[in-house]
Amino acid sequence: MNLSNGKGSMSTASSSAAMKSGDIVSDQFPAGLRVLVVDDDPTCLMILEKMLRTCLYQVTKCTRAENALSLLRENKNGFDIVISDVHMPDMDGFKLLEHIGLEMDLPVIMMSADDGKNVVMKGVTHGACDYLIKPVRIEALKNIWQHVIRRRKNELKDLEQSGSAEEGDRQQKPTDEADYSSSANEGNWRNAKKRRDEEDEAEDRDDTSTLKKPRVVWSVELHQQFVAAVNQLGIDKAVPKKILELMNVPGLTRENVASHLQKYRLYLRRLSGVSQHQSNLNNSFISSQEATFGAISSLNGIDLQTLAATGQLPAQSLATLQAAGLGRSTAKASIPMPLVDQRNIFSFENPRLRFGEGQQQHVSGSKPMNLLHGIPTNMEPKQLANLHQSTQSLGGLNMRVNASPAQSNPLLMQMSQSQPRGHMLSENTISHVPRLPTSMGQSTVPNGTSNGIMGRNGIPDSNRGAAYNPVPQTSSMLNFPMNQTTEMSAGSFPLGSTPGMSNITSKGTYQDGVASGIKGSSGFAPSYDIFNELHQQKTHDWDIQNLGLPYDASQHANALQGNVDVSPSVLVHQGFSSTRQTGQNRDATSIGKAMFSLGEGMEPGNFQNIGQHLNTLLPDNSVRVKTERIPDASSQTNLFSEQYGQEDLMSALLKQQEGIGPAENEFDFDGYSMDNIPV
Amino acid sequence: MDRNQSRRQIAAMKQSLFDQGYLDEQFIQLEELQDDANPNFVEEIVTLYYRDSSRLISNIEQAIREKNPLDFNKLDNIMHQFKGSSSSIGAKKVKAESTLFREYCRAGNGEGCIKSFQQLKKEHALLRKKLEAYFQMARQAGPLETACGPK
Numbered sequence: 136m137n138l139s140n141g142k143g144s145m146s147t148a149s150s151s152a153a154m155k156s157g158d159i160v161s162d163q164f165p166a167g168l169r170v171l172v173v174d175d176d177p178t179c180l181m182i183l184e185k186m187l188r189t190c191l192y193q194v195t196k197c198t199r200a201e202n203a204l205s206l207l208r209e210n211k212n213g214f215d216i217v218i219s220d221v222h223m224p225d226m227d228g229f230k231l232l233e234h235i236g237l238e239m240d241l242p243v244i245m246m247s248a249d250d251g252k253n254v255v256m257k258g259v260t261h262g263a264c265d266y267l268i269k270p271v272r273i274e275a276l277k278n279i280w281q282h283v284i285r286r287r288k289n290e291l292k293d294l295e296q297s298g299s300a301e302e303g304d305r306q307q308k309p310t311d312e313a314d315y316s317s318s319a320n321e322g323n324w325r326n327a328k329k330r331r332d333e334e335d336e337a338e339d340r341d342d343t344s345t346l347k348k349p350r351v352v353w354s355v356e357l358h359q360q361f362v363a364a365v366n367q368l369g370i371d372k373a374v375p376k377k378i379l380e381l382m383n384v385p386g387l388t389r390e391n392v393a394s395h396l397q398k399y400r401l402y403l404r405r406l407s408g409v410s411q412h413q414s415n416l417n418n419s420f421i422s423s424q425e426a427t428f429g430a431i432s433s434l435n436g437i438d439l440q441t442l443a444a445t446g447q448l449p450a451q452s453l454a455t456l457q458a459a460g461l462g463r464s465t466a467k468a469s470i471p472m473p474l475v476d477q478r479n480i481f482s483f484e485n486p487r488l489r490f491g492e493g494q495q496q497h498v499s500g501s502k503p504m505n506l507l508h509g510i511p512t513n514m515e516p517k518q519l520a521n522l523h524q525s526t527q528s529l530g531g532l533n534m535r536v537n538a539s540p541a542q543s544n545p546l547l548m549q550m551s552q553s554q555p556r557g558h559m560l561s562e563n564t565i566s567h568v569p570r571l572p573t574s575m576g577q578s579t580v581p582n583g584t585s586n587g588i589m590g591r592n593g594i595p596d597s598n599r600g601a602a603y604n605p606v607p608q609t610s611s612m613l614n615f616p617m618n619q620t621t622e623m624s625a626g627s628f629p630l631g632s633t634p635g636m637s638n639i640t641s642k643g644t645y646q647d648g649v650a651s652g653i654k655g656s657s658g659f660a661p662s663y664d665i666f667n668e669l670h671q672q673k674t675h676d677w678d679i680q681n682l683g684l685p686y687d688a689s690q691h692a693n694a695l696q697g698n699v700d701v702s703p704s705v706l707v708h709q710g711f712s713s714t715r716q717t718g719q720n721r722d723a724t725s726i727g728k729a730m731f732s733l734g735e736g737m738e739p740g741n742f743q744n745i746g747q748h749l750n751t752l753l754p755d756n757s758v759r760v761k762t763e764r765i766p767d768a769s770s771q772t773n774l775f776s777e778q779y780g781q782e783d784l785m786s787a788l789l790k791q792q793e794g795i796g797p798a799e800n801e802f803d804f805d806g807y808s809m810d811n812i813p814v
Numbered sequence: 815m816d817r818n819q820s821r822r823q824i825a826a827m828k829q830s831l832f833d834q835g836y837l838d839e840q841f842i843q844l845e846e847l848q849d850d851a852n853p854n855f856v857e858e859i860v861t862l863y864y865r866d867s868s869r870l871i872s873n874i875e876q877a878i879r880e881k882n883p884l885d886f887n888k889l890d891n892i893m894h895q896f897k898g899s900s901s902s903i904g905a906k907k908v909k910a911e912s913t914l915f916r917e918y919c920r921a922g923n924g925e926g927c928i929k930s931f932q933q934l935k936k937e938h939a940l941l942r943k944k945l946e947a948y949f950q951m952a953r954q955a956g957p958l959e960t961a962c963g964p965k
Contacts, residue, residue, distance in 0.1 A: 189849075270898075
């Protein structure tokens with residue numbers, strides 16, 4: 136199919152891929168898009184068919200949901216998108232939606248004459264990528280192809296991220312590749328990948344996995360060198376190329392520096408003012424919400440998104456980052472990772488993105504970057520450095536609850552894996568919010584975007600963004616070296632959001648043991664939960680949980696403090712889900728828990744601190760997270776200051792946990808409060 | 815008959831249907847879908863609609879007749895479907911009446927339901943007559959005059 140071919144190009148875009156891939160799509164696209172329409176009303180069905188045909192789509196009609204499902208099952212790759220009515224006699228439209236999401240992972244658009252808010256919300260929570268009110272106009276149908284592209288992008292990213300970033304979490308790339316090529320899996324994302332462009336993906340994966348590009352771990356020294364170079368050049372004039380020259384580190388590529396710079400900029404931005412971020416985050420958050428619910432890749436998406444959100448991340452880099460880092464599924468996750476804050480970025484990069492990929496495009500590493508994006512980098516440079524350190528240590532521990540904002544920075548730095556992320560990070564720009572959506576492939580990845588956005592706003596939540604991603608999605612992310620930076624972010628989240636924290640928490644969950652455990656349970660969810668939870672505090676409102684539940688910062692804050700010990704996997708998951716339901720309070724608790732659980736390895740005391748920070752952060756975050764809400768910059772800064780105190784703890788924690796970094800990425804997403812995040 | 819004249823007549827008829835609120839914008843959407851490949855698309859759709867909606871109406875009638883007290887939930891469900899169909903062809907008055915019916919159902923107002931239902935059947939039948947006349951004239955005049963909505 137043309138579409139697939141065209142779309143395939145998406146996957147190939149290792150660099151700036153995500154964004155460009157869309158462009159590369161076949162010229163005929165969206166003509167030929169294979170649509171399956173399900174509606175028991177024959178009149179509507181006929182009208183829809185005619186409208187879709189007029190749009191040059193290839194239409195298959197179905198009056199019964201059961202028939203639709205069997206059609207889909209028989210032709211696994213026979214359709215690109217499904218449009219279904221809500222009220223059907225034989226099966227509830229939402230049920231069908233769930234089935235499709237689980238089995239085939241196709242974008243599904245719901246339709247109904249009912250335009251009540253509850254019903255629309257239900258569509259969102261169940262993972263519909265859009266909701267049309269009857270009578271449907273042809274204009275509404277003309278653009279449905281965007282959902283297909285978006286999902287593919289996210290999947291692509293997820294695949295890459297998951298494949299590359301996490302060895303343990305997801306099958307190794309080689310394995311993945313094999314899977315893909317053999318098309319043995321029915322896994323949604325696998326299929327998607329296949330559909331898209333198996334070869335490309337395989338190639339990409341191969342490269343990343345087989346070549347084992349060395350990830351750039353932004354150690355403290357390296358980061359200090361970086362900062363020195365930046366200061367020497369002047370932050371405004373600091374361009375990756377020059378920085379690279381000044382640093383004179385063999386093996387370091389311009390991309391590495393660029394992505395790192397991005398995060399760094401975000402971090403600085405966070406420090407200086409979060410208000411911008413907030414708005415950005417919100418934006419990204421919203422966009423990220425889209426993330427498919429079930430898509431595990433959501434994490435990946437989120438990261439990138441967050442990074443994008445940070446604004447600096449060019450769409451392309453975001454795309455690549457996402458691709459690389461997203462593997463985590465953040466992309467898919469609609470959870471915006473608000474955390475993007477610098478911390479996130481750093482943290483993301485490490486865990487999520489394929490480390491050492493060095494490839495911008497494959498953002499595997501980028502995930503971490505995302506984290507940073509979202510999170511306003513309030514952290515001071517030194518904090519960043521700390522983060523680095525912590526992230527590194529976190530790597531192992533995911534749990535590293537972002538001990539101190541500063542710490543998270545270093546962690547984040549470490550995340551550097553994803554060069555592309557670096558871009559994101561450097562972005563610091565508050566604008567990350569806007570970015571996310573772009574890179575994310577059009578907001579399909581709510582998670583990602585939100586995260587990014589969050590970070591920007593300085594809402595700690597941004598980190599959380601990751602958290603929001605629906606659990607399944609996040610898992611990919613979480614699986615990533617949660618240990619990494621995510622934790623850092625948590626600690627260092629001065630950026631205003633616990634994102635750092637959340638990252639950590641999520642990371643914690645991931646921790647090898649945890650992660651696996653978590654994964655099993657929710658797929659990713661566990662890790663996300665943590666993040667989410669953390670973020671939740673901030674982003675609670677946004678996403679997942681509540682989809683619009685107002686986030687009570689205060690509530691969260693309290694919650695956080697209380698939770699300290701939730702077992703990572705369990706808590707996370709639970710926290711997450713619970714938060715969703717309860718909304719805010721839970722989030723806070725879950726987050727707190729998540730954090731704590733993550734920090735299991737860490738000194739208990741530290742967690743407490745972190746938790747507190749989170750709490751503080753969260754409230755702020757929550758404010759910010761709300762897509763609509765504009766977080767107070769001041770609140771964020773306050774948070775940061777608190778966090779800084781924690782730095783020490785965090786760094787200690789972080790150190791313990793190596794590799795927690797990646798978690799940050801996830802957080803980024805969490806940060807965003809996605810109102811619509813389908814949980 | 816003069817072609818132009820009949821076309822004008824058809825246009826006028828259509829215009830009056832819009833003006834009197836029988837049809838709304840959605841009908842224009844349908845007309846715009848009509849093309850050489852489906853020259854009688856609108857008529858086909860309307861025919862399909864009446865076939866299906868008549869079935870729904872008799873379902874409601876049966877439900878009202880048989881059950882006492884009324885099963886509002888069931889009635890509401892049927893009407894929801896009916897409303898969806900009606901709105902997709904642009905049957906404005908019919909749609910409004912079905913909304914009213916549903917409100918009565920939700921309020922548990924049996925009397926209101928029945929009254930509203932009677933009104934709905936009237937509107938439904940009236941629109942059918944008007945559209946049939948319209949299509950007949952359109953067929954006679956030729957395919958050119960369709961696809962122009964109310965000005």
